[in-house]
Amino acid sequence: xxxxxxxxxYRSRLELSPGAKAVSLLEGRTPLVPLPRxxxxxxxxxxxxxKFEGLNxxxxxxxxxxxxxxxxxxxDGAQAVVCASTGxxxxxxxxxxxxxxxxxxxxxxxxxxxxxxxxxxxxxxAQVVQIRGSFDDALLMVREASQRSALCLxxxxxxxRIEGQKTAAFEVVDDLGDAPDFLxxxxxxxxxxxxxxxxxxxxxxxxxxxxxxxxxxVQAAGSAPMVLxxxxxxxxxxxxxxxxxxxxxxxxxxxxxxxxxxxxxAVSDDAILAMARALAQEEGVFCEPSSATGLAGFAKxxxxxxxxxxxxxxxxxxxGHGMKDPDNAMAGRPAPVTIDATTDALLREVER
Amino acid sequence: xxxxxxxxxYRSRLELSPGAKAVSLLEGRTPLVPLPRxxxxxxxxxxxxxKFEGLNxxxxxxxxxxxxxxxxxxxDGAQAVVCASTGxxxxxxxxxxxxxxxxxxxxxxxxxxxxxxxxxxxxxxAQVVQIRGSFDDALLMVREASQRSALCLxxxxxxxRIEGQKTAAFEVVDDLGDAPDFLxxxxxxxxxxxxxxxxxxxxxxxxxxxxxxxxxxVQAAGSAPMVLxxxxxxxxxxxxxxxxxxxxxxxxxxxxxxxxxxxxxAVSDDAILAMARALAQEEGVFCEPSSATGLAGFAKxxxxxxxxxxxxxxxxxxxGHGMKDPDNAMAGRPAPVTIDATTDALLREVER
Numbered sequence: 001x002x003x004x005x006x007x008x009x010y011r012s013r014l015e016l017s018p019g020a021k022a023v024s025l026l027e028g029r030t031p032l033v034p035l036p037r038x039x040x041x042x043x044x045x046x047x048x049x050x051k052f053e054g055l056n057x058x059x060x061x062x063x064x065x066x067x068x069x070x071x072x073x074x075x076d077g078a079q080a081v082v083c084a085s086t087g088x089x090x091x092x093x094x095x096x097x098x099x100x101x102x103x104x105x106x107x108x109x110x111x112x113x114x115x116x117x118x119x120x121x122x123x124x125x126a127q128v129v130q131i132r133g134s135f136d137d138a139l140l141m142v143r144e145a146s147q148r149s150a151l152c153l154x155x156x157x158x159x160x161r162i163e164g165q166k167t168a169a170f171e172v173v174d175d176l177g178d179a180p181d182f183l184x185x186x187x188x189x190x191x192x193x194x195x196x197x198x199x200x201x202x203x204x205x206x207x208x209x210x211x212x213x214x215x216x217x218v219q220a221a222g223s224a225p226m227v228l229x230x231x232x233x234x235x236x237x238x239x240x241x242x243x244x245x246x247x248x249x250x251x252x253x254x255x256x257x258x259x260x261x262x263x264x265x266a267v268s269d270d271a272i273l274a275m276a277r278a279l280a281q282e283e284g285v286f287c288e289p290s291s292a293t294g295l296a297g298f299a300k301x302x303x304x305x306x307x308x309x310x311x312x313x314x315x316x317x318x319x320g321h322g323m324k325d326p327d328n329a330m331a332g333r334p335a336p337v338t339i340d341a342t343t344d345a346l347l348r349e350v351e352r
Numbered sequence: 353x354x355x356x357x358x359x360x361x362y363r364s365r366l367e368l369s370p371g372a373k374a375v376s377l378l379e380g381r382t383p384l385v386p387l388p389r390x391x392x393x394x395x396x397x398x399x400x401x402x403k404f405e406g407l408n409x410x411x412x413x414x415x416x417x418x419x420x421x422x423x424x425x426x427x428d429g430a431q432a433v434v435c436a437s438t439g440x441x442x443x444x445x446x447x448x449x450x451x452x453x454x455x456x457x458x459x460x461x462x463x464x465x466x467x468x469x470x471x472x473x474x475x476x477x478a479q480v481v482q483i484r485g486s487f488d489d490a491l492l493m494v495r496e497a498s499q500r501s502a503l504c505l506x507x508x509x510x511x512x513r514i515e516g517q518k519t520a521a522f523e524v525v526d527d528l529g530d531a532p533d534f535l536x537x538x539x540x541x542x543x544x545x546x547x548x549x550x551x552x553x554x555x556x557x558x559x560x561x562x563x564x565x566x567x568x569x570v571q572a573a574g575s576a577p578m579v580l581x582x583x584x585x586x587x588x589x590x591x592x593x594x595x596x597x598x599x600x601x602x603x604x605x606x607x608x609x610x611x612x613x614x615x616x617x618a619v620s621d622d623a624i625l626a627m628a629r630a631l632a633q634e635e636g637v638f639c640e641p642s643s644a645t646g647l648a649g650f651a652k653x654x655x656x657x658x659x660x661x662x663x664x665x666x667x668x669x670x671x672g673h674g675m676k677d678p679d680n681a682m683a684g685r686p687a688p689v690t691i692d693a694t695t696d697a698l699l700r701e702v703e704r
Contacts, residue, residue, distance in 0.1 A: 002384060002526070002527040002528075003381075003383060005383075025383070025385060025636050025637070026383030026384075026385055026404075029355075029381070031355060031357075031377070031378030031409075032354060032378075033377060033378055037453075052378075052409070055407050055408075055409065056407075057383075057404070057407065057636070057637070057638075058638065059673065059675050082702075095632075095636045095638065096636060098632065098633050098634065098635070098636040099635065099636030101389075101634075105698075105702050107698060108688075110690050115467075115678045116468060116675040116678050118678075118682070118688070119674070119675070119678035119679075119681040119682050120638055120674065120675065120681070122681065122682050122685050122688070123628075123629075123632045123633075123638050123674055123681040123682070123685075124632050124633060124636065124638060125632065125633035127701075127702065128688035129688065129689060129690075129691060129698060129701050129702075130688050130689065130690040130691070131690070131691055131692070131693040131698075132690065132691070132692055132693055133692075133693030134693075137693040138693070140695075141693060141694065141695045141698050142698070144695040145695050145698050145699055145702070148695065148699065149699060149702070151702070174354070175354040276475075277475075280447075280450065280475045280476050280477065281450050281475075281476060281477035282450065282453075283450070283451065284377050284409070284447045284448060284450040284451030284476065285377070285409070286409075286410065286447065286472055286475050286476060321411065321673075321675065322471070322472065322475055323411055323468040323471070323472065323673065323675035323676060324675060326467045326468050326470075326471035326678065327471075329471040329472070329474065329475040330470070330471050330474050330475070333474050333475075336460075336470070336474070336480035336481065336482050337480075337481060337482065338462050338481075338482040338483070338484065339481060339482070339483055339484070340483070340484055340485075341483040341484055341485030341486075341489040341490070341493060342493065343492075343493045343496040343497050343500065346457075346459060346481060346483075346493050346494070346497050347497055347500065347501060349479075349481050350434075350457050350479070350481075350497070350501070350503070
């Protein structure tokens, strides 16, 4: 039977109004890609996988939650949705609003959104509003706007978003036969950490798994409120998707780290970009910088002796596709050479 | 059981050396997305689907063939692969070469490759060589270079590529339970037409289907050698992926059109861009311009009375993700407005 998408595949395990008709782009069922070379660099007997969420329809994990949120919104009679976004939520909300035939308004910090994400939101027909302010400002604005108007809020403060996103944990369990020993992932607004922890907790409760993973959350050093223990007013990082100074799901994510025996830590932008490069060049997995943050932080924890992964199974959540951010993908790489259209010139260039 | 990717899922149905170890990124198993709004615009009782190949690992259908071609190349001892490309083949070859740990050289026409594709090839670590010439020039160069060196050619003149790409037809049959009545797709180098026809022919032979689809191939009007009946020396179109003046698989594709009762036709760049917009804004499927070409041509054929699709099942092959070409996604759309970070300003903007 053909794959039905998140809502219809997992309906019995989601909080969703009965009878709500799915608004779906057949999201989910993303590959769990083995990373054998990077596993070896982490230690003996490490089994390492990337849950490659960049292969969802709009190019990021946001689609899992958005299909549920927009399904619920349309069931409740919404004619328009609104969200604040660093880019991925914008593209996803725009895609599902287009699918539902309703209006979408996305609010993004001016000049801080990767090209491929802005292009997506615009292509899907959303009203894109840039603000002279941060993501955190935008989130405050759309929360208030949704209370003062008929706009339905689809940020991850919307519980349907978490419901949908928890299905990624179900899929990891489907593929591995149990929960992994470790889960590492980037932490921005902290909704995804909340969702994975809910998903793995559901799985343990239903007896499909024997354990829950140790959760290691990673923030960019210039945007690390949960590591510092206080909000950051002007977060700065090349990992634009997690450039968030005051995570909306702070408490839930903190609970996940604590209950799992894990922690939250920070890595430098250089380490993030180096891991993104390693994922693409050593394993063939091309992701946006933010998406490499979880594994970059995990590798740092291993290098520092804070984690011993030997003989363990590790899943790194890779949240968005590299095509989202072509400028960062090319930054610092040698520019392509240009030659005349002759085979001799080509062979000379290859042997250079 | 977890999805194994094209080589291991379909090994018994592929021409491939026995025992060749798969070089895989878990490509394939892409969604067949219903397009209900566009179906209604085509006529009564039309069932229309997009085979959304943009959700393969490097963002296009090329990954299906590339996993087989690189698997075979590595089995044969290749240390390096080479291809000519308008962009998608480059990104795909670079991804699978990275996965295999071998060198990749891609040759592209200077200034004619969409940003997201170039970024991909560079990110995966390929040697990107731009030429002062066309795709057709590049293909001649790499064919000769592969004969004069140890570089293994992985363009679709490589039969392994067609083997892999035919699996998309298998998946369509899996999802629909039979072949569709019509298949429409863009035609560039004509390898994909060749591959789908082979796949559907295999399915009919093994008795899994009752028929083969009528195949409607579509070229951009400024790059339509098969419609004109002769090569085009300076092809021009916004659909850069099919900007090819002398298709390598011309004869095979012509056979597919003839045997299926279909044909090849041309559409304007305006019609291509309008269909790309309709796919994103009406159905939530964001593709690069080339990928909308098949459906744009099919809709034109219906409008002209050349095809009567009423009551029929139609599959449109959507070859690559819209993130591949952010510049064209935003071209001609209103630029986002910028406002102060206040809820009042936002609500005023929304109601404008």
